[in-house]
Every structure is written in C-alpha cells, then in structure tokens.
Amino acid sequence: MEQSALRISKIIKSFDGIKALKGLSLSFNKGEIVGLVGSNGAGKSTLLNVIWGAYAPDSGDIFINGEQVKKISPTKAQELGISIIFQHRRLMPYMTVAENIFIDNMPKKHGIVDFKKMSKDAQDLLKMLSLDIDSSKKVEELSAEEKQLVEIVKACSKNPKILLMDEPTTALRQGDVDRLFTLMRTLKSRGCSVVFISHRLKEVIEISDRISIIRDGANVSDGPSTQYSPDRIVEEMSGITATDFEHQRDVTDSSFSHAGQEVLLRTEGLKVANSQSISFELHKGEILGFAGLGGSGVEDIFESLYGLKTKQAGDIEIENQHATIRSPMDAIKHGLGFVSEDRQLNGEFLELSVKDNICIPSGQKKRLFSMINRSEETLAAASYIEKLNIKTESSQKLIKNLSGGNQQKAIIAKWLQLQSKIIIMCEPTAGIDVAAKSDVNALIQQIAEEGKGILYTSSYITELMHVSDRIIVVYQGQMFKEFSRSQYDHNQIYLAMNGIEEQSGVNDEH
Ligand SMILES: Nc1ncnc2c1ncn2[C@@H]1O[C@H](COP(=O)(O)OP(=O)(O)OP(=O)(O)O)[C@@H](O)[C@H]1O
Incomplete structure (x- = not known):
C-alpha cells in the first residue's frame, strides 16, 4: 500500500x-490533489x-511519510516541507515582489542579502510560472489578482512537499485560475501533495484527484473526484436533502412579499468593478438578501452604493429621485447607512464611548444648524441602548470594550439616530x-418591520435565508437568479452561487 x-x-x-x-481524519498520498x-x-x-502547526490540537495524531510528528509548529512544518497559502493575504505592501517571495529565506553573499540574486531568482520563478509580474514592483502597486498570485509564488519558492491552499481562487479571474491550475499540476507532477x-x-x-467533505468538524465522505457532482457535494456538505426542503416549504409563509410597498432604492444597469447590469428594487420594510461566493461582486455592489467604490455606469434612485453617490458622505446625505464586519468601514471610533459612537455623526449634522445639546445626546444614546438591548454598564464606556455583537448593535443605533432609510x-x-x-439578526428584522429597507449579505446561507425576505444570487458579477421566500432551498442557492441552475432529479442519483 502506498504510504500517505x-x-x-x-x-x-x-x-x-x-x-x-x-x-477529524484526513490522509493523502504523494502527488495527490485533495479538494x-x-x-x-x-x-x-x-x-x-x-x-x-499554527493551532495545537486538543488531541489526535499527525503522521508525515508514516512517521508521527509529536509537536508541530510553523517552523517545524516549514522544515518538513509544508507550505500554506492564506485566505487573507499576508504580504508586506511596502516591500517588493522579490522581497516578499523570499522574505523567509533571502539569498545571502558574505552574510548580507544578495539583492541582485534575489531579484533574478524571483523573476525566473515568475517566468517559469508564466506570470507577467515585475519582481521589483512594490506589492502595494499590484492588483488584487497579482497579490494573490505572488502569495502562491511565495509558497512555491520553498519547493513544498505539501501545499495547503485556503480558498486561493477567491480573488482570481478565470485566466488566472487556469494558470494556478497549471501550476498545481506541475507541482503534483513533481510529487507535491496539495490540499x-x-x-x-x-x-x-476539475482540479482534485480526491474530494473530502466535512460538516460541523467531522468527516462526511471521501472519494475520487470522478464520483462527485456539484449536487452530491452540496447535499453532503449541508446534510440537507431535497425532501427536507419540501417539508420546510410547507411551513414557510409563501405569501410574504413587499412587492406592493413603496420603493426606497432602485438600481438600473449598475456596473462596478467586475459586476454589471445590476438592476433591482428595495422596498420599504424589506430585507433584500444577496448571495455570492467571495469575488462574485456582491461586496462591490454594496460598497458602491455606500460610495466606497466608484460605479462605472448605471443609475441609482432613492425614493424615486436620481442619487449621485461618490462618497460615504453622499450616501449618508441620501439616507443610507452601512454596517460591515470591518470596524473601519463601519466608521467605528474605537477610542470613543458608546454614546459618542451613536451620536457623533448626528451631532456633526446638527452642528451645521445649531449648538449640540450634550444632554439630548445622552438621553438619545440611553434610549437606543435600552431599545436595542446593548449590553454596556454605561453609555460612557469605550465601544472597543463591548463584545462584537454589542458593538454592531451600537453601529446600527448610529444609523437609526441618523434616521437612515x-x-x-x-x-x-x-x-x-x-x-x-441571533440577537443582531432579530434587531435587523425589527428595524425592517419599522419601515427601513435593508440590503443584507452573509456567507452563511442558512442565516441569509433566515433573515432575508428575498434573495438575489450574484455569480461572476451578474445577477444569476432570484429566490422568493417560498422558493428558498439551501442547496439550490449554493448551486446558483456556483453558476449552476436547478437540475431535476439530482437527488435520485445517490
Ligand atoms: N481563532 C478562533 N477562535 C474561536 N473560534 C474559532 C477560531 N477559528 C475558528 N473558529 C470557529 O471554529 C469553527 C470552524 O471555523 P473555520 O474557520 O475552520 O471554518 P471554515 O470551514 O474554514 O469556514 P469558511 O469557509 O467560512 O472559511 C467556526 O465555528 C469558527 O467560528
């Protein structure tokens, strides 16, 4: 038997x-690509x-080439020939491409870094991988795709025996994905195993020899990729069968719709970054969900509506009036608010109190017209803290000392205080x-019921289905499919996020 x-x-x-x-258990052979x-x-x-080796397991065993490795650390992993490409880039923006590629093992001559050799080695490596990137460029000057490719080249420069790739294609366009796959096949032919x-x-x-499916931290199935279809993978990943959904439909309120309600936001042919022809309406009281895999364009659409990204074409109407949004300030003036996982994008001031985070922007708005009444602000903050059930001993507490969920509630309070529509x-x-x-999601549903329009996205499909009244799936920058609440089906939404239309009888196969 071949040794793992x-x-x-x-x-x-x-x-x-x-x-x-x-x-969890997993094993793979030399030169095998496991999805x-x-x-x-x-x-x-x-x-x-x-x-x-970044996390020590509570228990369990790790064997490399049949030998047990008792304690693995990132340094040890590197010595053993394990390289990893992270989901979130870890390159140094102010250093050159060459310096980033060889940051852990810069070539030296007489004890000092041999920049000439490093630059040549980097350029040779890039050429070998058919990548047209100048190794003397600073990383901050590269596009998102180029940065991801440099991350991959960096991992390959170590001649890995085992390469771990965590969602390496998220930021890549099709041509770059093809190049990455060619590179993975080259590594495989040299005996490198890839996860x-x-x-x-x-x-x-397409790329894997074998597929291993996990759910809730446990193994579900494992086998040659030829045995798997997208439908089988989705069903095994989610643990939900079509029959489960038939049952769920019976209990779903299929009559729930906002179609007759006042339109708060309308986009027509919006084009931003790689997304195009984005046209939809958001109604008063509606939570409109958007689903899409990383890089699908959902984030671009949301960020352009809030003025964080420039739209290249299309029209935005707010309450039936054309709206020009070039910055978050424009968006706020038009009654838009923005809540994200990113504290900076949220406009959160970590060193300020909960009260100031809730009231400062409205204070700025008022300042244009009158003196700010500090006690009015204290009262307003206290009322939001109570209404939104924000857990804090006092409104004076620094927002950074609140739990993540309570910080998000305070940010939502800020938009309510600003009377965002x-x-x-x-x-x-x-x-x-x-x-x-679940607390934050309940709050989002509550404020929608009070008449706000909400655009919502989450990577968790179950959460998206739970919160949204309607879901638009975006695939490769285009609106691919829309699901009304009565059509919700976890697996079909996931397939649509992969650009796959519903197929009949898919569940009969297995
Ligand atoms: N450093 C951490 N501290 C606390 N919980 C964590 C940490 N890292 C992961 N988790 C939790 O462990 C579980 C597994 O997370 P993990 O990131 O491994 O999932 P994943 O399959 O990679 O998901 P995704 O596809 O979203 O990246 C999740 O419930 C997550 O919240």
Missing part, C-alpha cells in the same frame, strides 16, 4: 469550549492551521458568537 504523505487521525480542536474539529469542501464554519481553515479548499464546486471537481448590511454578524448573531 500526510495522515491526520481523529483530530479534536476546541475554541472556548466549542468543538471546531470533532475527531477539501464544507460549508462556512465546517472547520476547513482550522484543519489547515492544525496541519501547519485545496474552495467553495467553487466546479473548480474543486436604507441600511446596507455587509456580513454584519461575521466573527460574533452564535447568541449575539
């Missing part, structure tokens, strides 16, 4: 008592972090615990 290049057995890993990995798939939060990144994580099902099936929610519950998530 890497075998992990019964790995358990908990965070604050919550088990992210529940006895690791699972829904958001299934434990894929945690598993890679254990293999790479490839992606939510893009067609890609996983439309609030754009971009992953508003990312990174907060389960109880806080």
Whole structure:
C-alpha cells in the first residue's frame, strides 16, 4: 500500500469550549490533489492551521511519510516541507515582489542579502510560472489578482512537499485560475501533495484527484473526484436533502412579499468593478438578501452604493429621485447607512464611548444648524441602548470594550439616530458568537418591520435565508437568479452561487 504523505487521525480542536474539529481524519498520498469542501464554519481553515502547526490540537495524531510528528509548529512544518497559502493575504505592501517571495529565506553573499540574486531568482520563478509580474514592483502597486498570485509564488519558492491552499481562487479571474491550475499540476507532477479548499464546486471537481467533505468538524465522505457532482457535494456538505426542503416549504409563509410597498432604492444597469447590469428594487420594510461566493461582486455592489467604490455606469434612485453617490458622505446625505464586519468601514471610533459612537455623526449634522445639546445626546444614546438591548454598564464606556455583537448593535443605533432609510448590511454578524448573531439578526428584522429597507449579505446561507425576505444570487458579477421566500432551498442557492441552475432529479442519483 502506498504510504500517505500526510495522515491526520481523529483530530479534536476546541475554541472556548466549542468543538471546531470533532475527531477529524484526513490522509493523502504523494502527488495527490485533495479538494477539501464544507460549508462556512465546517472547520476547513482550522484543519489547515492544525496541519501547519499554527493551532495545537486538543488531541489526535499527525503522521508525515508514516512517521508521527509529536509537536508541530510553523517552523517545524516549514522544515518538513509544508507550505500554506492564506485566505487573507499576508504580504508586506511596502516591500517588493522579490522581497516578499523570499522574505523567509533571502539569498545571502558574505552574510548580507544578495539583492541582485534575489531579484533574478524571483523573476525566473515568475517566468517559469508564466506570470507577467515585475519582481521589483512594490506589492502595494499590484492588483488584487497579482497579490494573490505572488502569495502562491511565495509558497512555491520553498519547493513544498505539501501545499495547503485556503480558498486561493477567491480573488482570481478565470485566466488566472487556469494558470494556478497549471501550476498545481506541475507541482503534483513533481510529487507535491496539495490540499485545496474552495467553495467553487466546479473548480474543486476539475482540479482534485480526491474530494473530502466535512460538516460541523467531522468527516462526511471521501472519494475520487470522478464520483462527485456539484449536487452530491452540496447535499453532503449541508446534510440537507431535497425532501427536507419540501417539508420546510410547507411551513414557510409563501405569501410574504413587499412587492406592493413603496420603493426606497432602485438600481438600473449598475456596473462596478467586475459586476454589471445590476438592476433591482428595495422596498420599504424589506430585507433584500444577496448571495455570492467571495469575488462574485456582491461586496462591490454594496460598497458602491455606500460610495466606497466608484460605479462605472448605471443609475441609482432613492425614493424615486436620481442619487449621485461618490462618497460615504453622499450616501449618508441620501439616507443610507452601512454596517460591515470591518470596524473601519463601519466608521467605528474605537477610542470613543458608546454614546459618542451613536451620536457623533448626528451631532456633526446638527452642528451645521445649531449648538449640540450634550444632554439630548445622552438621553438619545440611553434610549437606543435600552431599545436595542446593548449590553454596556454605561453609555460612557469605550465601544472597543463591548463584545462584537454589542458593538454592531451600537453601529446600527448610529444609523437609526441618523434616521437612515436604507441600511446596507455587509456580513454584519461575521466573527460574533452564535447568541449575539441571533440577537443582531432579530434587531435587523425589527428595524425592517419599522419601515427601513435593508440590503443584507452573509456567507452563511442558512442565516441569509433566515433573515432575508428575498434573495438575489450574484455569480461572476451578474445577477444569476432570484429566490422568493417560498422558493428558498439551501442547496439550490449554493448551486446558483456556483453558476449552476436547478437540475431535476439530482437527488435520485445517490
Ligand atoms: N481563532 C478562533 N477562535 C474561536 N473560534 C474559532 C477560531 N477559528 C475558528 N473558529 C470557529 O471554529 C469553527 C470552524 O471555523 P473555520 O474557520 O475552520 O471554518 P471554515 O470551514 O474554514 O469556514 P469558511 O469557509 O467560512 O472559511 C467556526 O465555528 C469558527 O467560528
């Protein structure tokens, strides 16, 4: 029997008592590409972090080439030939491409860095991988795609025996994905094993020799990729069958619609970054959900509506009036608010109190007309703290000392205080615990019921279905499909996010 290049057995890993990995096992052979798939939060990144030595498992065993590795650390992993490409880029923006590629092992001559050799080696490597990137350019000057490719080149420069790739294609266009796949096949032919994580099902099936599916930190199935279709993968990932959905439809209120309500926001042929022809209406009291994989364009659409990204074409109407939005200030003037997982984009002032975070922007607005009444602000803040159930001992407490969920509620309070009519929610519950998530989502539903229009996106399809009244799926920058509440079906939404239309009889296959 062929010896596994890497075998992990019964790995358990908990965070604050919550088990992210529940006895997970995985093994792969030399020169094998394994596609690791699972829904958001299934434990894929945690598993890679254990293999790479960044997280110590609570229990379980790791074997490399048949030998048990007792304690693995990032340094040890590197010595053993394990390289990782992160989901979030970790390049140094002010350093050159060459310096970034060789940051861990810069070539030296007489004890000092040999910049000439480093630059040549980097250029040779880029050429070998058919990448037209100047190695002397600073990373900050590169496009998002080029940065991702440099990250990949950096991992390859170490001649890895095992390459771990966590969603490497998210920022890549099709041509770059093809180049990445060529590179992966070259590495494979040299005996390198690759673990490839992606939510893009067609890609996983195309590039992997074997597919391993995990759900809730446990193994579900594993086998040659030829045995898997996107439908089978989605069903096994979610653990939900078509029959479950038939049952769910019976209990869903299919008559729920905002179609007759006043239109708060209308976009016509919006084009921003790689997204185009984005036309939709958001009604009063409606939560309009947007679904899309990373890089699909949902974020671009949301950020352009809030003036964070420039739209290249199309029209935006707010309450039937044309609106020019070139900056967040324009958006705020038109009655838009923005809540994201990113505190900076949220306009959150970490060193200020909860009260100031809720009231400062409206204070600025008022300042134009009158003196700010500080006691009025204190009263307003107190009333929002009570209404939104923000857990803080006092409105004077610094917002940074609140839990993530309560910080998000304070940001929502800011937009309510500003009397925003439309609030754009971009992953508003990312990174907060389960109880806080449901609290924030209940609040979002409450403010919609009070007449706000909400644009909402979450990577978690179940959460998106729970919160939204309607879901538009965006695939490769285009509006691909719309689901009304009565049509909600977790697996069909995930397939649509992959550009796959509903297929009849898919569930009869297995
Ligand atoms: N550093 C951490 N601290 C606390 N909890 C964590 C940490 N890292 C991961 N988790 C939790 O562990 C679980 C698994 O997360 P993980 O990031 O591994 O999932 P994933 O399958 O990679 O998801 P995604 O596809 O969204 O990247 C989740 O519930 C997550 O919230």
